[in-house]
Amino acid sequence: MTLSSRPSWNRWACSRGRFRGVRILDRLEQLAALGDRIGYSPEEDAAHELAAGWFREAGLEVEVDAAGNLIGRIPGGREVWTGSHLDTVPGAGRFDGTLGVLAGLEAVERLGSPGLGVVVFRDEERGCAGSRGCTARPDAYVELHIEQGPTLLRADMPLGVVTAIVGYVRGRRTFEGTPGHAGTTPMDVREDALVAAAEFVLHAREGARGIEGAVATVGQLTVEPGGTNVIPGRVVLSVDARAPDASRLDRLADALELEEPVRTEPSPMSEEIRAALRAEVEALGLPALELPSGAGHDAGILASAGVPSGMLFVRSLNGGVSHNPAELSSPEDIALAVDVLTGALGRLVS
Numbered sequence: 001m002t003l004s005s006r007p008s009w010n011r012w013a014c015s016r017g018r019f020r021g022v023r024i025l026d027r028l029e030q031l032a033a034l035g036d037r038i039g040y041s042p043e044e045d046a047a048h049e050l051a052a053g054w055f056r057e058a059g060l061e062v063e064v065d066a067a068g069n070l071i072g073r074i075p076g077g078r079e080v081w082t083g084s085h086l087d088t089v090p091g092a093g094r095f096d097g098t099l100g101v102l103a104g105l106e107a108v109e110r111l112g113s114p115g116l117g118v119v120v121f122r123d124e125e126r127g128c129a130g131s132r133g134c135t136a137r138p139d140a141y142v143e144l145h146i147e148q149g150p151t152l153l154r155a156d157m158p159l160g161v162v163t164a165i166v167g168y169v170r171g172r173r174t175f176e177g178t179p180g181h182a183g184t185t186p187m188d189v190r191e192d193a194l195v196a197a198a199e200f201v202l203h204a205r206e207g208a209r210g211i212e213g214a215v216a217t218v219g220q221l222t223v224e225p226g227g228t229n230v231i232p233g234r235v236v237l238s239v240d241a242r243a244p245d246a247s248r249l250d251r252l253a254d255a256l257e258l259e260e261p262v263r264t265e266p267s268p269m270s271e272e273i274r275a276a277l278r279a280e281v282e283a284l285g286l287p288a289l290e291l292p293s294g295a296g297h298d299a300g301i302l303a304s305a306g307v308p309s310g311m312l313f314v315r316s317l318n319g320g321v322s323h324n325p326a327e328l329s330s331p332e333d334i335a336l337a338v339d340v341l342t343g344a345l346g347r348l349v350s
């Protein structure tokens, strides 16, 4: 007997044809069939072409701006956009970005109100080139996105309203020691740069653990001279540290004392949009769980540019894994998310 390799949500969709979002699942499959879609690659182009066809089918006015972003609009009224991105990291899952575009199209089609638009931003994964280059500025932007973490799963909640996109500080630390013979230098006289760097790695972990919502990661380490029988004389390491608001990011940065730090401020989400999303979550009889986003998103770029922005997270299954083919949200959660997004856009556009 062989086990089916089809994802469980697909089996669920087949057996439960009444699910209104079954078209979303079919379109997720069509986009996944294009494979990895690095920003501005032929594969991302193909995804945009598919989406443009769906936008036209839905009766939207379609345009492509100078940065290559795809926008489908219903002209008139207060411009309230939803959407996300269709580019991927190498070896991606099928929900990151894609779900926000497809759910956004469902919501806009359902409402059909003047002013609504669906946007597909280019090249989000490598630094949000599309949203940074987007010159049109809507009056509000709401992005639905898979959480890409375990918070909603742990809380046993299908949906969450994002409070802010975390700020981050990135930089490096250098540790100097004295290189020497690994066999003849006694332990008590060594100045081992890697031992000092290792202590810093633990210090960074404790520093982040001591600040609610903060994280810190050492992802790169260069050890010189790099011989198996030479005491390390110099170590340079990278630090990526994030926190949900400016004061917590200050405290984290102070604790890490990075060289040449590069800082990006947190992007608070619009209170009006948070309230609209909370009201729609509560209308489903669910408590409105709020959480910060540890990952960057196009909504953060728009918020920083002065566009009132908000985000709705959908629970990630499989432990919250993302940037991985095992990334998963259930059809039930997606259906709830489309309902909440539709309701919130309806409140904002009128």
Ligand SMILES: [Zn+2]
Binding pocket: 085, 096, 097, 124, 145
């Ligand atoms: Zn994304």
